[in-house]
Amino acid sequence: MAQWQQEHEAKRRIEALVFEHRCELEDDGLDPDEIDRRCVEFRSQLNTTAAAPPAVVDEVSQPLPRLLEQLLSPDDRAAVERAAVVCRRRYPRLNGEGDVTGSVAHAITYLHRDGYFGRDHGPLLKKITDAMARDWRGPPLTVRCVEHHVYTEGGGLILEDHRDIGSSLSLSVLLSDEYAGGAFTTTSEAGVVLTHAPRVGDGVLFASETVHNVSTIESGERRALVIELWTGPATTHDRSR
Structure with missing residues (x-):
């Protein structure tokens, strides 16, 4: 280019x-x-x-997107769900609002608000971010966002060219599997679409600039934990500050 x-x-x-x-x-x-x-x-x-030089991930051994199998144990997933309940009660404005991709059938709760998740679930957050950045070869990364997503019937993330602009690494961990539809896909720069089939507890790690989507939920409820890392200052309110 x-x-x-x-x-x-x-x-x-x-x-x-x-x-x-x-x-x-x-x-x-x-x-x-x-x-x-x-x-x-x-x-x-x-x-x-x-203005800083572009950062890279060493993808020689395991190229991205990459499946991180059983990243979250049942206890870890229960902790995430409890954290979502706390944040929905403590920060009601962020329950399904505050993100341009949210909708009535796609509720997003920020778990990093006021540093909550890192403070109350520090070891779990470190476990996840260490796994994400294992092969990172760029400047230090910070947590841009920790999000709990709930997709219900009719919900999804179907946006052409949807990327996590500004972030470096993104992770989507499946928290539930009692739903139909809701396929998670990534699209390469060459236009190759990959449909990922994680089990509950598995995470899909991908470069944040990768196009990604979630197809429409046909029935049931799809829950996921999404974390983005970037080289900007750690955020404690939303995805920007």
């Missing part, structure tokens, strides 16, 4: 993140002038981060 194309793509990704940040601030009900001010600061922060 030519230098000008790389620079254009970097700017596109930054503006996509700023737009997402603006949507989250609007959900918070902030004053328009305050939203503008925070977006200017966030764009400046992203431009500073983007």
